[in-house]
Amino acid sequence: MIITQPVSSRDSHSFNSRKWIVNGASVRGISHSREHNLNQDSIYWIRSDDQNLGILSVADGHGSETHFRSKIGSKIATKIATRTLHKFFTEYPLNTTTFPGIRDIIRYSIPRLLVKNWIDEVSEHFQRHPFTSIELSKVSDKKNTSVLSNIISNPQIAYGSTLVTAVLTENYVLFFQIGDGNILIVDNYRNTASPFDKLDETGDGNQIVIPLDYTSSLCMNSSWLDFKVRIYPISDLKPKLILLTTDGYYNSFENESGFYKIGADYLDILNNYGLDHMQNNLKLMLKATSSKGSGDDITLGYLFEKDR
Amino acid sequence: MTLPGGEISKRELHFIWIVDCSGSMRDDGKIQSLNYAIREAIPHMQREAESNFQANLLVSALKFSTGAHWIIPPTDVNSFKWIDVEAKGHTDLGQALVLLSEILHIPPMTNRGLPPVLVLLSDGQPTDNFEDGLNKLLQEPWGKKAIRISIAIGEDANMKVLQQFIGSDERSPLLARNPEALSNYIRWVSTVVQSASARPRSQQKNDELHDSNVEIPKPPEMISTATDVW
Numbered sequence: 134m135i136i137t138q139p140v141s142s143r144d145s146h147s148f149n150s151r152k153w154i155v156n157g158a159s160v161r162g163i164s165h166s167r168e169h170n171l172n173q174d175s176i177y178w179i180r181s182d183d184q185n186l187g188i189l190s191v192a193d194g195h196g197s198e199t200h201f202r203s204k205i206g207s208k209i210a211t212k213i214a215t216r217t218l219h220k221f222f223t224e225y226p227l228n229t230t231t232f233p234g235i236r237d238i239i240r241y242s243i244p245r246l247l248v249k250n251w252i253d254e255v256s257e258h259f260q261r262h263p264f265t266s267i268e269l270s271k272v273s274d275k276k277n278t279s280v281l282s283n284i285i286s287n288p289q290i291a292y293g294s295t296l297v298t299a300v301l302t303e304n305y306v307l308f309f310q311i312g313d314g315n316i317l318i319v320d321n322y323r324n325t326a327s328p329f330d331k332l333d334e335t336g337d338g339n340q341i342v343i344p345l346d347y348t349s350s351l352c353m354n355s356s357w358l359d360f361k362v363r364i365y366p367i368s369d370l371k372p373k374l375i376l377l378t379t380d381g382y383y384n385s386f387e388n389e390s391g392f393y394k395i396g397a398d399y400l401d402i403l404n405n406y407g408l409d410h411m412q413n414n415l416k417l418m419l420k421a422t423s424s425k426g427s428g429d430d431i432t433l434g435y436l437f438e439k440d441r
Numbered sequence: 442m443t444l445p446g447g448e449i450s451k452r453e454l455h456f457i458w459i460v461d462c463s464g465s466m467r468d469d470g471k472i473q474s475l476n477y478a479i480r481e482a483i484p485h486m487q488r489e490a491e492s493n494f495q496a497n498l499l500v501s502a503l504k505f506s507t508g509a510h511w512i513i514p515p516t517d518v519n520s521f522k523w524i525d526v527e528a529k530g531h532t533d534l535g536q537a538l539v540l541l542s543e544i545l546h547i548p549p550m551t552n553r554g555l556p557p558v559l560v561l562l563s564d565g566q567p568t569d570n571f572e573d574g575l576n577k578l579l580q581e582p583w584g585k586k587a588i589r590i591s592i593a594i595g596e597d598a599n600m601k602v603l604q605q606f607i608g609s610d611e612r613s614p615l616l617a618r619n620p621e622a623l624s625n626y627i628r629w630v631s632t633v634v635q636s637a638s639a640r641p642r643s644q645q646k647n648d649e650l651h652d653s654n655v656e657i658p659k660p661p662e663m664i665s666t667a668t669d670v671w
Contacts, residue, residue, distance in 0.1 A: 391447025
C-alpha cells in the first residue's frame with residue numbers, strides 16, 4: 134500500500150504506518166500574510182509499507198521578484214523529489230547486500246536525476262502556462278533588462294526553490310539537500326544531531342557570513358553540484374525522530390542551540406502527549422514561532438518511530 | 442503554550458550613521474542642517490520599523506573629525522535619540538572606517554544575519570589614510586556585505602572617495618546641494634533603505650547579476666535650485 138499525503142495550508146492530517154509516522158505542517162509567515170503573498174514553502178511525503186519506505190520532502194520557494202513562480206517551484210520540488218526517490222528505491226531496494234553496488238549511484242546520480250526531473254516538470258508547467266505580461270512587467274519594473282532576458286532564456290529561474298529530502302529504508306536513512314533548510318536527527322535519549330554541519334557549507338564558520346535569504350537553488354546552473362548527500366546505516370544513527378524544516382524556523386532563534394533544542398522538545402511532545410496533540414498544535418506552534426521570530430513561512434516535516 | 446526550542450528572537454539589523462564633523466561642516470550651517478535632518482527623520486524611521494516583522498532595528502552613530510569615535514551605541518530604534526554633533530577639526534574618515542570594522546567583526550556580529558546598513562555623510566576630503574580604513578572595513582565579511590550608502594553634503598565633497606565607499610557600480614553617492622535635499626536623502630535612507638534591508642526576499646546565490654540580496658530602490662530625484670546652495 135502506498136499512502137501519499139501532501140499537506141496544504143488548509144489541512145495536515147496524520148496517518149499511521151506499521152512502524153513510522155510521517156507527518157508535518159506548513160504555515161505562512163506574518164511578512165507574507167501582510168503583503169498578501171502565498172506561503173512559498175511546500176511539503177510532501179510518501180509512506181510505502183510494502184517497500185518499507187518513508188520519504189519526506191520540504192522546500193522553500195525563494196519569493197523574490199525574480200522568482201515569481203517559486204511557490205509552484207517548491208511544490209514541484211517536493212512532489213518530484215519524493216516520487217523520484219520512491220520509484221528509485223522501489224526498483225533498487227537499499228539493503229546491506231545491495232548498498233555497496235548503488236552507494237555511488239545515490240551520491241552522484243540522484244542529485245542529477247532530481248534536478249533533471251524538477252527542470253522537466255517546471256518546463257512542462259511553463260509550456261502550459263507561459264509567462265504573462267503582468268508577471269514580466271513586475272520584474273521589469275524592479276530589475277534591469279538583463280535580469281528579465283535571463284529569466285526569459287531560463288524560465289526555471291522564476292520557479293527557484295530549495296529542497297530538503299529524507300529517505301528512510303529498512304536499514305538506511307538518506308538525506309539530500311540543496312539550499313537553506315535544516316535536518317535534525319533525534320535519538321531515544323534526546324541527543325540531537327544534524328547531518329550537514331554549517332561549517333561544511335562555509336568552510337570556516339567564523340569568517341564567511343551568510344546573509345539571510347541568500348541560498349543555493351534548484352534553478353542555478355549545474356545545481357546538482359550543490360546538492361549535499363548523506364547516507365547512514367540506521368543501526369549507527371538509531372533515529373527516533375527526524376525533523377526537516379525550512380529556514381524560517383532556524384532563523385527564528387537567537388542562536389543555533391536554540392534551534393537544535395526543538396529536536397528534544399518535539400520528541401518530548403510526541404512521547405508525552407501523543408500524535409494527536411502534536412498535529413492539533415503543530416500549526417499553532419509554528420505560527421507563534423514565526424510571528425515572534427523570523428516572520429517567514431515555516432514548514433516542519435517529521436518521521437517518528439512509534440513505540441514497538 | 443510553551444514553544445519548542447530555545448529563545449526566539451528577530452534578527453538584528455544594524456543601521457549606522459557615519460558623520461563628518463570636520464571644521465568645514467561649520468560652513469553655511471551644514472552641521473545644523475545635518476543635525477536637524479537626522480532628528481527629523483527619526484519618527485519616520487520608527488514608524489517604518491513597525492513593519493519590520495523579520496528584524497529588530499538597532500541604530501548607532503559614529504563621528505569623525507580629528508580622530509573618530511562612537512557617539513551613540515547600538516540602540517533599539519524606538520529608544521533612539523539623536524545627539525547634536527559639532528564641527529571642528531580634520532576629516533579622519535580612515536579612522537572612522539577602522540572603528541566600523543571593529544564593530545562588524547565576528548563576534549560581536551554573528552555569521553548569519555541581515556547585512557548592516559552604513560550611511561556615510563561627508564562634505565570634504567579625507568585627511569588621513571582613507572584607503573587603509575576602507576581595506577580594513579572590507580576585510581570584515583559584514584563590512585563587505587553591508588549596504589553602503591554615501592551622501593555628499595555640497596559640491597566640495599570628494600565624490601571619488603564616496604563612490605569607493607559604496608563599492609558598487611549600480612549606485613552612486615547622493616549629492617545634497619542644499620538643506621532640503623539633505624533632509625530628503627536622510628529620510629529616504631532612514632525609511633526606504635531601512636525597510637528594503639530589513640525585509641529581503643530570498644534569492645539564489647551566485648546570481649551574477651547582483652552583488653547583494655538586498656534590492657535598494659532608486660533614491661528620490663532632487664531638483665537643484667539656484668538659491669540656498671552649498
